[in-house]
Amino acid sequence: MAVTTLAYLNELMSKYTPSSTYFDAARTHRSGIETRLDSWLGVREMFETGSLKHGTGVWFYSDVDYIVSLKGVRPTSTTALNKVRDALKDKYRNTTVRTSRPAVVCEFAGGDETVEVVPAYEDTVGGGYWIPDPKTGDWMKSYPKHHNAYVNDANRKHSGAAKKLARLAKTWKYKRSVPVSSCYLEMRAAKYAAGEDAWSLPIDIYHYLKRLRDIDLAAMNDPTGLGSRFNAYSSTSSKADAISKLDTAVSRAIKAKNYFLAENHDEAIAQYKLLFNQ
Structure with missing residues (x-):
């Protein structure tokens, strides 16, 4: 039986989820x-x-x-x-x-x-x-x-979507050597998930990455209204590298989304393998 797009993404998340005793x-x-x-x-x-x-x-x-x-x-x-x-x-x-x-x-x-x-x-x-x-x-x-409480609150929506999206975003960061803050990706994922009324992971991966690109990885106000802003990168050169890799990620994510909507799971998965360097 062919693997569906959602099954592949779930397998990918499982692969990169540390066990409770790993650390x-x-x-x-x-x-x-x-x-x-x-x-x-x-x-x-x-x-x-x-x-x-x-x-x-x-x-x-x-x-x-x-x-x-x-x-x-x-x-x-x-x-x-x-x-x-x-x-x-x-x-x-x-x-x-x-x-x-x-x-x-x-x-x-x-x-x-x-x-x-x-x-x-x-x-x-x-x-x-x-x-x-x-x-x-x-x-x-x-x-x-x-901040931990904020992420947990956002994660209660859509059956844990915020943390799933954050883990996939960090997997992209690490596997593609993207010089962007893990904390930034996580807080952006929580804010994104909290603001969505419906959820479909292949669709929302694209919209999340596209939103990061649309805002040019702008610094994020602390969603709790308490602390300093979250910066995505530490230097101009790292921003340029991150934006270039984000452009490629958005291109692959929209192709994966469109293949998913057309029920062409093999091609959607092929794009995700490129996106996450599998």
């Missing part, structure tokens, strides 16, 4: 990281965030992400990153520990157990956390717990 090894490093940072810098709290926590992670590509809220007076973001990096380098001397804004990346087990640690300072007056801004090099306000 358990990486999570075992949490206690050591928190203890070292607390002894060196002082920790208010440390909690998991990011795509794995949100249920939008991509197998093989996504890492375990933590936000560590530090005590004391907030320095420059560069100083904070360097202090966290140096503390963890001193503890894990046989592990690659490097800075990659907004995080310090620890590549345990040769990168098989990668953990990203984002230094943060809690805003005890206005709420939220100050985290390093990848684009400006300064600080930006973030509300990770509120």
Whole structure:
């Protein structure tokens, strides 16, 4: 029996969905990281965030992400990153520990157990956390717990459409090496899904990508109305590369959509294989 377009997309999502235990090894490093940072810098709290926590992670590509809220007076973001990096380098001397804004990346087990640690300072007056801004090099306000709740609320519509769309968007990003923020793609997917009255994945993949192209990957206002804007890219050169790859993605997505509507599943799937580099 021939595979339908929807069956193929479901298989693709299943292929890139991490198992519930896949990143358990990486999570075992949490206690050591928190203890070292607390002894060196002082920790208010440390909690998991990011795509794995949100249920939008991509197998093989996504890492375990933590936000560590530090005590004391907030320095420059560069100083904070360097202090966290140096503390963890001193503890894990046989592990690659490097800075990659907004995080310090620890590549345990040769990168098989990668953990990203984002230094943060809690805003005890206005709420939220100050985290390093990848684009400006300064600080930006973030509300990770509120953002997770927003994605979960949007995901209740259309039987989990927001997270499915976010995972497919991130799969495209990773498989096609698109220099665009995973967080941006996820928040755009949640906002898109929340605004749709009907849902058909092959149709909505196209409209979502087309919308990203129509707005030229413009920065996104925080949909919770609390934090800083979400930037899609970190530099002019990365934007040009992302837009070029987005143009190609839109072209393939509309062909896949039209083949799907014509019930030509083989050709629709062929376009998705190109889109997601399968």
